[in-house]
Amino acid sequence: MLELLLIACLASPVGMVIEEPPKHEAAKVEHPKPEKKRPSVAVPEEPPTAKEKAAPVPKSTPKPKPAPPAIDTKRLAEAEARAKRLTSENAKLQEALARKELPTGGEIRNPAEALAELREGNRRFVEGHRIRSLLASQDPDLRQTLTKGQAPFAVIVTCSDSRLMDNYIFDQELGRLFTIREAGNCPDTQGVASVEYAVEHLGSKVVVVLGHTACGAIKAVAEANGKPLPGNLWSFQAAMSGLLETTHEDPNETAAEHLRHLERNNAVRQAQVVLDRSEIVRHLVSIGKVKVLPAVYDLATGQVLFLELPKPAKAGESAHH
Ligand SMILES: [Zn+2]
Incomplete structure (x- = not known):
């Protein structure tokens, strides 16, 4: 997944590195933030939001942060190398486009x-x-x-x-x-x-x-x-x-x-x-x-x-x- 993410990030169509991962990926990477579900306004039985906010938070020990996932460095290096190559290819593609040349296959000469x-x-x-x-x-x-x-x-x-x-x-x-x-x-x-x-x-x-x-x-x-x-x-x-x-x-x-x-x-x-x-x-x-x-x-x-x-x-x- 990390590998695909890297490739997806580095292989933008304009040859630029996209810094932010896609939203669905970001959701997976972020640490879970414990948050109380806010009551819907359509449910009158629930206490109002302001009251809920004011309610005392029960004391408890802070939740330990989950350990970062182990990274397979070899696969990561491979993915980076591929992404680099691809980024370079995309840059060439963009150059060709700027010269109004045919978009693909042009780099293959024989x-x-x-x-x-x-x-x-x-x-x-x-x-x-x-x-x-x-x-x-x-x-x-x-x-x-x-x-x-x-x-x-x-x-x-x-x-x-x-x-x-x-x-x-x-x-x-x-x-x-x-x-x-x-x-x-x-x-x-x-x-x-x-x-x-x-x-x-x-x-x-x-x-x-x-x-x-x-x-x-x-x-x-x-x-x-x-x-x-x-x-x-x-x-x-x-x-x-x-x-x-x-x-x-x-x-x-x-x-x-x-x-x-x-x-x-x-x-x-x-x-x-x-x-x-x-x-x-x-x-x-x-x-x-x-x-x-x-x-x-x-x-x-x-x-x-x-x-x-x-x-x-x-x-x-x-x-x-
Ligand atoms: Zn056949």
């Missing part, structure tokens, strides 16, 4: 910095130390700022699974991530078009195709084993065409282990799909402005495992053929 920011945000999430996605005190100002435009530094192509929320997973506030979600994280034409819009018009620096453990869409495709799924679900099979055939099956592995291999392979293959289907993305990758990479999110640990795309053997050759 794919390496974008990836580093995602890794760092995921580390905070895994450790239970989210910062950027916790700054509720900034919400109104941030919304106003973002009406001027957006500059999301990363595109996340991920699954619709309710257990994934990329803003939490990478600890990023509004305006930082451009997200495309489809069960099985298989981008269709509109999905690829959305990626193109983000990298071409919004300046996103990295495209992460994020699969996850225990993916129901992949499991359904694997279990159907070629037999058509009902309704429109067949389209998952079409989008993952070739996945089962290209995932090596080890006779010693369990079904769960095999599913993990499928999930990784699918993330790699779908990242390749983005490249194969988009000349715009391929061009930006070739000149080093954008990086496309697959990744898998672990539901249990919260950790994102970043993977690499295999190096293309020949120009134009795709991995999923």
Whole structure:
């Protein structure tokens, strides 16, 4: 609580340190002051206030002040360090605003910095130390700022699974991530078009195709084993065409282990799909402005495992053929 309080205090949207804690927090911190409840004027039976004030106070020994709560100095130091970093980031944000630049993501200049920011945000999430996605005190100002435009530094192509929320997973506030979600994280034409819009018009620096453990869409495709799924679900099979055939099956592995291999392979293959289907993305990758990479999110640990795309053997050759 103290830690959150510190962060909330130091992370004001204008980069200023707010000296006073929020009222509800202050109430918790203050020592309890014994005070007689004043009678309501609507209750005639009660003695009048003046009389009550004049009444002799029974003599008693003064109540000892409660001992101050023990402070975990390590956590406090960590919270202070984070708050300091955040205050500095907020100051930069304000400077950018003063120059009438786009509000967020502007400090990230290339794919390496974008990836580093995602890794760092995921580390905070895994450790239970989210910062950027916790700054509720900034919400109104941030919304106003973002009406001027957006500059999301990363595109996340991920699954619709309710257990994934990329803003939490990478600890990023509004305006930082451009997200495309489809069960099985298989981008269709509109999905690829959305990626193109983000990298071409919004300046996103990295495209992460994020699969996850225990993916129901992949499991359904694997279990159907070629037999058509009902309704429109067949389209998952079409989008993952070739996945089962290209995932090596080890006779010693369990079904769960095999599913993990499928999930990784699918993330790699779908990242390749983005490249194969988009000349715009391929061009930006070739000149080093954008990086496309697959990744898998672990539901249990919260950790994102970043993977690499295999190096293309020949120009134009795709991995999923
Ligand atoms: Zn899924």
